[in-house]
Amino acid sequence: MKNQLTLEAFGAAGEVGRSCFVLKDKDRSIALDCGIMLRPKHPSLAPKGVDPIAHTIDAVVLSHAHIDHSGYIPALYHNGFEGEIHTTPPTIDITYVLWEDHLKIEGERHWTAEDMENALFVGHLYKKKFKIVDGVYVTFYQAGHILGAAQTLIDWDGQLILYTGDINDKVTPLFDGFEIPDKEPIDVVITEATNGVRPIPPREKVSKDFKNAVKGAVKRKAKVITPSFAIGRSQELEIVLGDFLDEKVPVYIDGMIRKMNAITNYYIRPEWVSSRVFRYLRKHGLSNPFDRENFIEISRENVNNPFHFRRMLGKTDKPAVILSTSGMMEGGPIHTHLEVHGEKPENILAICGYQAEGTLGREILEGKRKIVVNEFIGKPTKINLQANVETFRFSGHTDINGIKKLIGETKPKKIVIVHSEHEEALKVAQVLTNGVTPVLAEQKQLIPL
Ligand SMILES: [Zn+2]
Structure with a gap:
């Protein structure tokens, strides 16, 4: 029987914030981001249901430092995770500043200062393929979102999955927009859609x-x-x-x-x-x-x-x-x-x-x-x-044209929409007409890839 690869969302499914996804088959399990959701005038929210499985995760891949992507990683260690966090060196530095700030603001509600110290980071450059576990390789690509932000291309026993993290298509003073991997067709694209179908001016x-x-x-x-x-x-x-x-x-x-x-x-x-x-x-x-x-x-x-x-x-x-x-x-x-x-x-x-x-x-x-x-x-x-x-509409996220371009060039057989309000994700799904019906990620739902 085929060792089926699945994606499970513990956050950022029908919502923006607390990105946390687990890619797994029967032997291996990788978390893509693990953040919290900041809420005005209320305590932040953890991803739903990830604590009991923290000890089964082999490694974390962190797309960028923003707290809604990184803020719950120390809690994984608190709950038995013992693996490494793969990301870029700038992301490591920024993440520590944000974690310390989070501790100051919210205290040890989700995790302790000691959990933060237990974090095992490994930094990688863009476009340099590295191994995470047997049969699973990752290559980072420029995301154009913030310093160090990466899109993650995963080669899982030959199946190619691109997780965009947060991407920006606009040319900004620091970045030239996100880079589209020039690999053979990509099997699955897991894309953010924060801006929905709203156009963003240049x-x-x-x-x-x-x-x-x-x-x-x-x-x-x-x-x-x-x-x-x-x-x-x-x-x-x-x-x-x-x-x-x-x-x-x-x-x-x-x-x-x-x-x-x-x-x-x-x-x-x-x-x-x-x-x-x-x-x-x-x-x-x-x-x-x-x-x-x-x-x-x-x-x-x-x-x-x-x-x-x-x-x-x-x-x-x-x-x-x-x-x-x-x-x-x-x-x-x-x-x-x-x-x-x-x-x-x-x-x-x-x-x-x-x-x-x-x-x-x-x-x-x-x-x-x-x-x-x-x-x-x-x-x-x-x-x-x-x-x-x-x-002034500076945005750190791509608009729909950037997503269309990404899908057009990578030609995935499957598209999963994450990091978007449900209504917006629906609209994005409707305009991505490349013959594939996008899947809208839902909390705790196993998506076969
Ligand atoms: Zn971000």
């Missing part, structure tokens, strides 16, 4: 709109407050800003962005980022894109008292750009920046990333202006947001 257009908004604010000596994800979007915006902004205009960098800048700078090497980054560095005579005279990190090493410094910024009438976490305004120093600058109508609140349902960011997008900030540090302050709220 980066050039979005960046240009952002530049124009910043230029306008600088002219009228206003502030641009930009809530930003620590890894990915922040570095992208810093390169966009560095390319046109008058060096007399300060760019304040706040929150976890500083650590992620350091990691990103370390990996500015041809293996990890686009050659365009090197052209940018040469053009501006820089060795580190994030180390510029007008880029000022708000940290204890740099300013005496960050808390005081943030408040003092409100007393100046000089233009400035502020990049601060958190990206969805759920916490972090962005709250103080909102408090200090948000009530002035000349300022801009530039929303440059996805705002999930239930977050303060989404409420503001939907028109809420009387908001409460700094509640999470026990200092709730009501403000009447009067700054101009402007949206």
Whole structure:
């Protein structure tokens, strides 16, 4: 009897978040990602039902560091997993920063600091095939999503399975979009579909709109407050800003962005980022894109008292750009920046990333202006947001055209849609017309591959 390979989803099936899939046959079992789902104002959710099988998993392959892909891996160790985590070196570094941050925010709810220390990471380059267990080989490909993000091509006894993880088709300052493996036809493609069928404008257009908004604010000596994800979007915006902004205009960098800048700078090497980054560095005579005279990190090493410094910024009438976490305004120093600058109508609140349902960011997008900030540090302050709220559709995920291109070129016999709200996944399935009916992954359902 054939040793049937199956895929089981423990999360990110009909939802975005807590990606966790297990590929297995009767002899071998590999987990693809194992993350948690962050929920605004509620504790995060673990993948459903993976604890009892943790000890049966031979290895984990981690596509990228985002906590909704990596955040539950230490819990696997807690529940008896003893294998290795295969990923890229940048992902290892970013994952540790995110895990430590998660411990600070949520404590040892899912796993302990000791579980984190037990993690056995092995780093691999893109396009270098490696063995995981007997008969199972993996090759990583550039995903274009965040630093170190990889698509995973699995060769399982000759059957080829591509798991996209999170991919972006857009050319961004750091990446040239995701790479399509130039292998023989791929048997199965497991693809994300976060953006559903919504088209995403090209980066050039979005960046240009952002530049124009910043230029306008600088002219009228206003502030641009930009809530930003620590890894990915922040570095992208810093390169966009560095390319046109008058060096007399300060760019304040706040929150976890500083650590992620350091990691990103370390990996500015041809293996990890686009050659365009090197052209940018040469053009501006820089060795580190994030180390510029007008880029000022708000940290204890740099300013005496960050808390005081943030408040003092409100007393100046000089233009400035502020990049601060958190990206969805759920916490972090962005709250103080909102408090200090948000009530002035000349300022801009530039929303440059996805705002999930239930977050303060989404409420503001939907028109809420009387908001409460700094509640999470026990200092709730009501403000009447009067700054101009402007949206710039930078997205870290591919749109439907990218998925169509991937399917068109890899010609899979089976397509599985994951990491997408159910309604959106249905729409994506309807437009992928290549003769194969895509399977929508469902929780705890065994999909034969
Ligand atoms: Zn991601």
